[in-house]
Amino acid sequence: GDGDGDGDGDGDGDGNGEGESVFATPDTNEQRKQIAMIHNNSHNSQRQGSQAVRVANKAAASASAGNNNNKKDGSEDRLNILKNNTEESTSTSTGGGSNKINTVTVTPQSHPQHPPQSHPQSQSQNQTQSRVHSIQGQGQGQGQSTKTRAKVEEEKDGDENENENGEQNEKPPSPEPLGQAIQRLGIATGPTVWSEFGRIAQENPDIANLGQGFPDWLPPQFAIDALVEGATDVSHNSPHQYTRTAGHPKLVKELAGRYSRHLGREIDPFGEVAITIGASQALYLALQTLVKPGDEVIVFEPFFDLYLNQIKLAGGIPKFVPLTFKPYDDTPGVITSGEWILEPEKLHEQISDKTRAIILNSPHNPTGKIFTRTEMTMIADAVRDRCGENTVVLSDEVYKYIVHAPPKDEIEEEEAQQFQNASSTSDGLPNSHADGNDELKYKPAICQGHVHFATLPGMEDRTITISSAGKTFSATGWQVGWAIGPEKYIASMHQLLPYVQFCASTVIQEALARALPKADLPYEGYANYYEHLKAMYTRKRDLLGPALKDAGFAVPDYNVTPGGGFFIFARIGKEIAESIPKEKLMAYNAAAPGNVARQDFALCQWMAEEKGVLCIPASPFFSEDCEKGDDGEPLSDQFVRIAFCKTNDTIKLAAANLMKLQQVEEAEVVSESR
16 A cells, blocks of 8 residues: 555656657757657666665665564665665655756656646647656656565565676666667658758749759650550450559569660579669668668768668668869869869778678769779679678669760770671670560660669679659659569569558550650660650750859769769859858758758758759768868768759750849949949
8 A cells, every 4th residue: 555655646646747759859969869768767766776775675684583582673674775765865866856857847856746836838849847756756656656565575485686796786777769770760850851952942932942853844755655555455354453562573674684785694584583662772771681780881971861871771781982172173172173082991991791881972972973894893893802791882873874974985895896796796695675566676775874783794693773853754743663683682572562561553654664765765866765764964064063163063074974864963162161151151041951051052952942943952961970072071061962853944044043142242342342
């Protein structure tokens, strides 16, 4: 009666009674730290209460041993010792805990019949305080209910929680009510760079949006026609029901035929191809099936930010290999663009027998870099010589058909290969499509300037090639991706696929299977659709580049530097940096890394909100400890990512708005001269 009333009554009443919102999410990092401290105090209270019981048990046992004929006196001695220790423990658990958490407004614990006074606060504050009260209440309840625990431990000897030295084992603090996936990512309730700049774009529909990488025009007509044909197919094979989980048979056959030629070996359509919801899911499944907690995964920095969290979700440890930025002119005070180079010593510093996977993205997002054959060979050599036999390269090749400035040393080799294969395929495979249509016996186009990593010596069995249709066919909403690789890896992805989704859209897979052969046909004056695609993006790049230079940015010279994809990683010029309003620099911004708007973030936000041009800051593509430039500042401060996968009208609007940056500088000069 006393135990339940004084112990559980106060403990549960003050704890659970006040803790209705125990699952409320803290609103700030500071509140999370405070809650974590309260968890520890609660844990300490419980431990101290248990220690008091143990001391009382031992003391009473000693007293009883000294006077076997007077059990009543021994029992009273034990209760007196218990009472003294309990009072000391309760004082420590309640007083010490609240003294430590002096930055949180905590309502004093009260009896259930006398609820605490209410105070006007925001909902988030009430939720946080409610959680604070709940945790403190649990701690105090545990500390004060030692009479009940004394009875229980007396019956159980009280020894099952002791270690070999007779000391009480510590119990871990109560875990957060979160799943493992969220714990690996970390609690993040605030905006991200994507949500923040997406919000700005929605609030300003007339803005020149050069931010997110999606084309703002329709897919080619043959792709739309293929979609309509698939959707209106009313035959007994109509694609309106589930298809094979690992991939629509018609699509995997089409992809297997194409990659057999691209990779120089025969691809089994049903054993070595997996169809996914976009390339992102292909990467996710590959990591989930390869990586164990504690495995290391190499990424080249800067990197597409999705990679980082997908590695964490798999339990892996990201290891960053920084690409070295080599400016065209390294004269102090001169700001030029340059090239991003992979240096062998930086790769060797991070790669080891702990490396389970390497994520390679070429053409590269965000820099537009094309990894040269020499650099890829360097990676392949490191995989063979420095890694375990199970290390796998995940080659993200979604931009492979958009190589607008191919490496010159690759062109000669490809031209020779195309001449050799003019009349027949080099691998002996039939030069026809999977559907047997005689009109479509065109050889799939070679991706000029692109090196498939799986074709390097020894990498055939250690590479999973990942790609999708979205970037190639300007149809990012189709969300069909794929993974091509050895059956020993693809089989695991097949096994996991049904538990992620039963299948990718059958209609979209059917449409893509119909569209792929048509892309090889002559298109709008070009040999095929892919040649048209490359020429179109080259024109758009050349339309935007001069406007960026006129505004004060430094952009790559594509006559010197190979480039691919549809992003320009522009370097911030001195005049532009000086024009950023001072109040925006280093200001608090919940969406910025570290909640601080450094130069790149402040510039992009200012341009979007006041100058009508939306770009993406570079910092989300870098790690916290990224390399520094010659000025001692992080490289991430010096760049912005600008997309040119936009209509000419959008690019022209952006060019006009970019000139406003120069007008601001000129106005400031005139004002100062007056």
